[in-house]
Amino acid sequence: MEKLLLLGDEAIAQGAIDGGISGFYGYPGTPSTEILEYVQHNKEAIAKNMHREWSANEKTAMESALGMSYAGKRAMVTMKHVGLNVAADAFVNSAVTGANGGLLVLCADDPSMHSSQNEQDSRFYAKFAMIPVLEPTNQQEAYDMAYYGFELSEKFRIPVMIRITTRLAHSRAGVVRKAVKPENGIKLPEDPRQFVLLPAIARRNYAKLLSVQPDFEKESEASPFNTYTEGSDKKLGIITCGIAQNYLLENIVDKEFNHPVLKISQYPIPRKQVNKILEECDQVMVIEDGYPVVEEMLKGYQEKGTKIIGRLDGTLPRAGELDPAVVAKAIGLEVNAGPDVPSIVKQRPPAMCVGCGHIDAYTALNEALAEYGTGRVFSDIGCYTLGALPPYNAINSCVDMGASITMAKGAADAGLIPAVAVIGDSTFSHSGITGLIDAVSENSPITIIISDNFTTGMTGGQDSKSLGRIDDIVKGVGVDPAHIRVLKPSKANMDEVVAIMKEELAYQGVSVIIPRRQCIQTMKNKALGEKIKALGLK
Amino acid sequence: MKTDIVLSGVGGQGILSIAATLGTAALENNLHLKQSEIHGMSQRGGDVQSSMRISDQDINSDLIPLGGADIILSVEPMEALRHLPYLKKTGWVVTNATPFENIPDYPAIEDIHAEIKKIANHIIIDADAIAAEIGSRRSSNIVMLGAASPFIEIPYEFLEDGIRKIFGRKGDDVVNKNLEALAAGRKYSEENR
Numbered sequence A: 001m002e003k004l005l006l007l008g009d010e011a012i013a014q015g016a017i018d019g020g021i022s023g024f025y026g027y028p029g030t031p032s033t034e035i036l037e038y039v040q041h042n043k044e045a046i047a048k049n050m051h052r053e054w055s056a057n058e059k060t061a062m063e064s065a066l067g068m069s070y071a072g073k074r075a076m077v078t079m080k081h082v083g084l085n086v087a088a089d090a091f092v093n094s095a096v097t098g099a100n101g102g103l104l105v106l107c108a109d110d111p112s113m114h115s116s117q118n119e120q121d122s123r124f125y126a127k128f129a130m131i132p133v134l135e136p137t138n139q140q141e142a143y144d145m146a147y148y149g150f151e152l153s154e155k156f157r158i159p160v161m162i163r164i165t166t167r168l169a170h171s172r173a174g175v176v177r178k179a180v181k182p183e184n185g186i187k188l189p190e191d192p193r194q195f196v197l198l199p200a201i202a203r204r205n206y207a208k209l210l211s212v213q214p215d216f217e218k219e220s221e222a223s224p225f226n227t228y229t230e231g232s233d234k235k236l237g238i239i240t241c242g243i244a245q246n247y248l249l250e251n252i253v254d255k256e257f258n259h260p261v262l263k264i265s266q267y268p269i270p271r272k273q274v275n276k277i278l279e280e281c282d283q284v285m286v287i288e289d290g291y292p293v294v295e296e297m298l299k300g301y302q303e304k305g306t307k308i309i310g311r312l313d314g315t316l317p318r319a320g321e322l323d324p325a326v327v328a329k330a331i332g333l334e335v336n337a338g339p340d341v342p343s344i345v346k347q348r349p350p351a352m353c354v355g356c357g358h359i360d361a362y363t364a365l366n367e368a369l370a371e372y373g374t375g376r377v378f379s380d381i382g383c384y385t386l387g388a389l390p391p392y393n394a395i396n397s398c399v400d401m402g403a404s405i406t407m408a409k410g411a412a413d414a415g416l417i418p419a420v421a422v423i424g425d426s427t428f429s430h431s432g433i434t435g436l437i438d439a440v441s442e443n444s445p446i447t448i449i450i451s452d453n454f455t456t457g458m459t460g461g462q463d464s465k466s467l468g469r470i471d472d473i474v475k476g477v478g479v480d481p482a483h484i485r486v487l488k489p490s491k492a493n494m495d496e497v498v499a500i501m502k503e504e505l506a507y508q509g510v511s512v513i514i515p516r517r518q519c520i521q522t523m524k525n526k527a528l529g530e531k532i533k534a535l536g537l538k
Numbered sequence B: 001m002k003t004d005i006v007l008s009g010v011g012g013q014g015i016l017s018i019a020a021t022l023g024t025a026a027l028e029n030n031l032h033l034k035q036s037e038i039h040g041m042s043q044r045g046g047d048v049q050s051s052m053r054i055s056d057q058d059i060n061s062d063l064i065p066l067g068g069a070d071i072i073l074s075v076e077p078m079e080a081l082r083h084l085p086y087l088k089k090t091g092w093v094v095t096n097a098t099p100f101e102n103i104p105d106y107p108a109i110e111d112i113h114a115e116i117k118k119i120a121n122h123i124i125i126d127a128d129a130i131a132a133e134i135g136s137r138r139s140s141n142i143v144m145l146g147a148a149s150p151f152i153e154i155p156y157e158f159l160e161d162g163i164r165k166i167f168g169r170k171g172d173d174v175v176n177k178n179l180e181a182l183a184a185g186r187k188y189s190e191e192n193r
């Protein structure tokens, strides 16, 4: 079969394509973005016209994927770990409705927070929703799991999570393809009330979800993804989860190492194998990338009382991602690092690009706000969050997508007036609009800056869902048109921009200022250029 | 054979073009390969790193262990230093001489070069100047790959084939310029090692 060189993300996309998927849904977020991007450029996906557009946010994406599953077809929804917080209502309830066509929920976690606000572990959510999880060890397993995941999902009529972390998502390796499966046809659920979560039906569905938990466990026990390597030295047993297995093997390839090793890549954790390792070993070390999910379970799992070590007792660091050195230390091997980093090496944090429109917007905002004093700018998540760094020092918060408008409102409610929100066009579509509805309904004295660069910049320039419609949306929500100010941020008209900002800061109601200039990173994107022209946005 | 390479630079400098050429060369010749990349936030002008592992055996970790890199290949000199803890005792630092100064406190370039020269095995090459001489400024990353090539356990012809494959779509001219860039980088290292 054909061998491809794929990122973990791309392997998942290709596995799903070959596994008979009909539609992908998702919202961009590192490290999950490359899944949908791969599908958008994949010839077979285009030829079959698989759904592959970005959604407005993770919740709308999750729900659309559930709708496709309802119709009997196979679907996948992709998101970064914090996206699952946004999609959580739909996600947890989808375990109660169950699936019809195979439904895979792909969550990409980011331990060590390379590009994120936290390092939450999606396996907790899956346990909370009581659904199976697949956690690949390498790119080939990532492919195989997406391919096989649909069958697992359809066998139990349940959504299945695939959980990956940054290193696998963004690492390339050879992947062997399998035979392409046909898509499902439309086939409605056998029980027409399966998806109607009125309490009486929800209680029935929930009872069923509870009753199949032991079956999920049996499935894990029989899964080829969970492997047990026997070992004669039973003073220590090792449990690895997903990618952690690689770091262990990296350290022991050329060494005498005779401890039993259980690799877990399918959850719920396989009871039979877990009990075996607990029974036969004096002590068990759990190595997992992310939170100590399995370690915590095992501490309260067993009757024998085998000592469990891992992140919780300091054998491994409590936070941050795993790497070969961290694992080497945990299993008592020496690490021979190269020379130290010389002290002259300086930090090089990411920064807004030279020529970025956000920079001019902040320059103007800082000047306009000077008379009110600092501490009143609630930002959101996007490239403009980098306005927190010198020389701008322009913002005072960044919490979650959408939290700019709503936090500004709360602060204004408290009497901090004027309060300012800074949000991007993609984030505004993702979860800014509902906050604006709150502010308009109370005519809160806040100034909202929607810094519109026609794209989802931070994650690499994906489509922004409200391209060309932001002004109408703001108007439609009910902002007074006299206080919707569209302008072009640039050095040349800095005075005008500052003057407009000052006027709106003084206004005792909701005003929306829209500095509008194309993201310079997207200048080579011809399709976007044409859309911008057609919409008359220049 | 097994070669572990840490590729480093600044977001936007295109270190992935080096990785793609190497990766194609390895895959076409049925070698095992793992290459980890950085996407997301750091691409905005921050320091970026990619690890490239090539072997005729199975490769486990996507990341190179501390003290495990045979080569640090950096398109920016300060970034070469940032990854020294990953360098093997016998490893090579191959770096571009030209700094990319996008921070206010960038150190004096002489100090940076002096630190690099403290490493026993090092090549400092002005890849930008060499690329300009060839008349193909965009090929400076391929000059860097050429400069590292004597230390990579992949036959040189494989790298040439990789270039033909990667740049093939862009026409013979581009392919030839990049082959020239690769050769020029290699020559420099062979004369200055």
Ligand SMILES: Cc1ncc(C[n+]2csc(CCOP(=O)(O)OP(=O)(O)O)c2C)c(N)n1
Residues within 6 Å of the ligand: A027, A028, A029, A030, A058, A080, A082, A083, A084, A086, A381, A382, A383, A384, A401, A423, A424, A425, A426, A427, A428, A453, A455, A456, A457, A458, A459, A464, A519
């Ligand atoms: C819930 C959630 N989903 C996705 C992300 C990833 N993410 C961070 S910034 C960003 C894009 C923001 O785009 P926009 O607001 O238009 O600003 P720009 O980067 O273009 O300036 C995304 C998708 C996230 N941090 N949280």
